[in-house]
Amino acid sequence: MxxxxxxxxxxxxxxxxxxxxxxxxxxxxxxxxxxxxxxxxxxxxxxxxxxxxxxxxxxxxxxxxxxxxxxxxxxxxxxxxxxxxxxxxxxxxxxxxxxxxxNYLNIIFQNNWESFKWMPTLLQKLAWNKPEKRTILVKLAYKQVCDLPWFQIKDFPANFYVTKWVELTETELNYIKRKKVSENWYPDELSPFQLPDLLVAEGSFVLRYNEKIVGWIIIHKIGEQQVQVTSYFVDKDYRGTKASIALIVQAVEKIVKQNLSKEFIFMVSADNKEMLSLSKKIAGEHNTGAFTEVWVGQKWLQGQI
Ligand SMILES: CC(C)(COP(=O)(O)OP(=O)(O)OC[C@H]1O[C@@H](n2cnc3c(N)ncnc32)[C@H](O)[C@@H]1OP(=O)(O)O)[C@@H](O)C(=O)NCCC(=O)NCCS
CATH class of the missing domain: 3.40.630.30 (Gcn5-related N-acetyltransferase (GNAT))
Structure with a gap:
C-alpha cells in the first residue's frame, strides 16, 4: 500500500x-x-x-x-x-x-523543536535557500524578573508619563498614523494597531513627554495565562532615558496585579542589536532558557531580485 x-x-x-x-x-x-x-x-x-x-x-x-x-x-x-x-x-x-x-515559499521553525535538527537538511534537499535566523522569542516569568535591578526603575524621568492606549482620541490616533506614513516612524511589525480584539486595555500604554506621544507598549492576550508584548516602541530621540524601562515595568506590574498573566512573551528581530541587548538585560544574564530562536527557510520560484 x-x-x-x-x-x-x-x-x-x-x-x-x-x-x-x-x-x-x-x-x-x-x-x-x-x-x-x-x-x-x-x-x-x-x-x-x-x-x-x-x-x-x-x-x-x-x-x-x-x-x-x-x-x-x-x-x-x-x-x-x-x-x-x-x-x-x-x-x-x-x-x-x-x-x-x-513568487516564493517560506516556512518558519524554532530551535526548541526537535525537528530543528533536520529542517535545514530537509529543505536543502528540495533546493530551498539556507534558512536564516529571523526573530528571537523572549519568554519571561514575572517571578524571574521582579527582583532584577532594572525592575526597580518604577519612576519616570522628569516630564515623562503614561496614559492608557484605549484613551487616545481620534486626533491622537491619526497623529500616529500620519507620522508612520510621512516618516515611516516605526517598523511595520511594531504597529500598535494590530489585533485590536486581543488588546489588554489595562496593560497597554502610551508614553508621553510633555503631552507629546513618544512611544507605546501594546499587550495582547494570547493564552489563558499568557500575554504577548506585540509592540514596544520609543521614538529614537527619547531612548536611553530610562523612560522605556519604566514603561515596561508599569505594564508588567499592572498586568500581574490584575491577575491577567504571569508570563510575558515578546519578539525581537534577530538583527535589532539594540533590542537584543535590552532583552538580555531584561531577562537577566543567566536566564538563557528565556530565549528561543525563530528561523525562516525560503524558496524562490520566480521573479527574485
Ligand atoms: C519535520 C517532519 C515533518 C519531517 O517529516 P518526514 O516525512 O519524516 O521528512 P522526510 O522523510 O521528507 O525527510 C527528508 C530528509 O530530511 C532529513 N530528516 C528528516 N527527518 C530526520 C531525522 N529524524 N533525522 C535526521 N534527518 C532527518 C533527512 O535528510 C531526510 O532524508 P533521508 O530520509 O533520505 O535521509 C517530521 O519530523 C515531523 O512531523 N516533525 C514534528 C513536527 C515538526 O516539527 N514540524 C516542522 C514544522 S516547520
Missing part, C-alpha cells in the same frame, strides 16, 4: 480547524488566534490506508511586489517519518504555488 496525496482548496479558518487541527504542527488553531491569517487556505494531506499521516496548511499572500506562500504547519505521523512524506508534501505545495503565480 502506498501513500496518497490530496489537496483541499478554498478552506476557511473554521474548516481547517474542524477537519485538520489534530494534524497540524505548530497548532493552526493557536496561530489563527494570535495572527490575522489570510483566508482561504490550501491543505495538502498524505494518507495511508485512508488514515491521515501527513499534513501541511498553506496560506497564500498576494503581496506586492512579491507574492508569498507560507507553509503554516508541516507534520508527519511519527511511525511514517523518514519515508519522504514531508518532502513530497512540500513538492505538492510548490506546484500549487506555481499554479497560483506565487
Amino acid at each position: 502506498s501513500y496518497n496525496y490530496n489537496v483541499y482548496r478554498n478552506l476557511s479558518t473554521q474548516e481547517v480547524i474542524q477537519k485538520f487541527e489534530p494534524y497540524t504542527f505548530p497548532s493552526f488553531r493557536q496561530k489563527s488566534k494570535v495572527r490575522n491569517l489570510k483566508e482561504p487556505f490550501f491543505v495538502v494531506e498524505a494518507t495511508y490506508n485512508g488514515e491521515k499521516v501527513g499534513l501541511a496548511v498553506l496560506e497564500l499572500l498576494h503581496n506586492q511586489p512579491h507574492s508569498l506562500m507560507k507553509i503554516l504547519s508541516l507534520w508527519v505521523k511519527e511511525e511514517h517519518r523518514r519515508r519522504g512524506i514531508a518532502s513530497q508534501i512540500l513538492r505538492v505545495a510548490e506546484k500549487i504555488a506555481l499554479n497560483n503565480q506565487i
Whole structure:
C-alpha cells in the first residue's frame, strides 16, 4: 500500500480547524488566534490506508511586489517519518504555488523543536535557500524578573508619563498614523494597531513627554495565562532615558496585579542589536532558557531580485 496525496482548496479558518487541527504542527488553531491569517487556505494531506499521516496548511499572500506562500504547519505521523512524506508534501505545495503565480515559499521553525535538527537538511534537499535566523522569542516569568535591578526603575524621568492606549482620541490616533506614513516612524511589525480584539486595555500604554506621544507598549492576550508584548516602541530621540524601562515595568506590574498573566512573551528581530541587548538585560544574564530562536527557510520560484 502506498501513500496518497490530496489537496483541499478554498478552506476557511473554521474548516481547517474542524477537519485538520489534530494534524497540524505548530497548532493552526493557536496561530489563527494570535495572527490575522489570510483566508482561504490550501491543505495538502498524505494518507495511508485512508488514515491521515501527513499534513501541511498553506496560506497564500498576494503581496506586492512579491507574492508569498507560507507553509503554516508541516507534520508527519511519527511511525511514517523518514519515508519522504514531508518532502513530497512540500513538492505538492510548490506546484500549487506555481499554479497560483506565487513568487516564493517560506516556512518558519524554532530551535526548541526537535525537528530543528533536520529542517535545514530537509529543505536543502528540495533546493530551498539556507534558512536564516529571523526573530528571537523572549519568554519571561514575572517571578524571574521582579527582583532584577532594572525592575526597580518604577519612576519616570522628569516630564515623562503614561496614559492608557484605549484613551487616545481620534486626533491622537491619526497623529500616529500620519507620522508612520510621512516618516515611516516605526517598523511595520511594531504597529500598535494590530489585533485590536486581543488588546489588554489595562496593560497597554502610551508614553508621553510633555503631552507629546513618544512611544507605546501594546499587550495582547494570547493564552489563558499568557500575554504577548506585540509592540514596544520609543521614538529614537527619547531612548536611553530610562523612560522605556519604566514603561515596561508599569505594564508588567499592572498586568500581574490584575491577575491577567504571569508570563510575558515578546519578539525581537534577530538583527535589532539594540533590542537584543535590552532583552538580555531584561531577562537577566543567566536566564538563557528565556530565549528561543525563530528561523525562516525560503524558496524562490520566480521573479527574485
Ligand atoms: C519535520 C517532519 C515533518 C519531517 O517529516 P518526514 O516525512 O519524516 O521528512 P522526510 O522523510 O521528507 O525527510 C527528508 C530528509 O530530511 C532529513 N530528516 C528528516 N527527518 C530526520 C531525522 N529524524 N533525522 C535526521 N534527518 C532527518 C533527512 O535528510 C531526510 O532524508 P533521508 O530520509 O533520505 O535521509 C517530521 O519530523 C515531523 O512531523 N516533525 C514534528 C513536527 C515538526 O516539527 N514540524 C516542522 C514544522 S516547520
